[in-house]
């Protein structure tokens with residue numbers, strides 16, 4: 085455990101240094117960027133150490149794992165972010181521990197999140213997850229499975245979750261109007277396919293353009309969540325307010341997650 089603590093402390097310091105340098109390079113203040121440590125696949129004991137080391141935001145992408153971990157760590161002063169593709173039958177559980185849901189990508193999810201937030205008397209921050217693997221107006225490649233996109237109309241779901249850009253404003257307005265939900269802003273994962281594949285800076289700059297449009301109608305929705313272990317510098321350069329870092333803090337995950 086002490087070894088693990090030393091390892092996490094050292095990794096965290098290295099990530100902190102990268103964020104600080106990226107902020108300086110972009111002429112931004114360090115306080116403008118919030119580090120979210122993505123703890124998926126790692127145990128609650130790691131979350132506890134991270135909390136002791138000063139981490140205040142953690143993220144998870146699978147409800148079953150996240151629910152158990154969040155209840156193990158309920159005594160810690162942490163904000164829990166849900167960043168995975170979310171099916172409506174998991175919404176009740178996710179709302180019971182999440183402070184922020186970053187992966188809102190269809191109207192039906194807004195309805196379900198709102199209903200559960202109201203039922204449990206919680207206020208939930210929601211981000212619209214934007215899929216940049218298809219360009220504006222084009223059909224999304226590899227449309228996500230399950231109920232994704234079932235509502236029809238604007239905004240299909242991309243391969244890694246997220247709504248296509250033509251669906252952003254509809255979702256933002258729905259969240260803004262929904263009881264129990266606050267519109268936080270936008271989130272993206274750098275796309276592996278399409279016009280932005282391998283162009284993280286351009287992808288994150290595109291997300292910032294969409295954020296500017298959203299903020300024109302919803303001024304408080306100023307969160308921009310972008311950047312992971314390999315591309316946090318590009319995200320900070322583009323103007324992200326939140327970076328989601330897993331591997332660089334916790335190590336290479338033992339399995340896909």
Ligand SMILES: *Cc1c(COP(=O)(O)O)cnc(C)c1O
Nearest residue numbers: 122145167312313328329330331
């Ligand atoms: C796993 C994950 C991350 C962190 O990825 P790393 O490459 O391990 O830093 C960030 N965002 C989402 C949505 C994830 O699922």
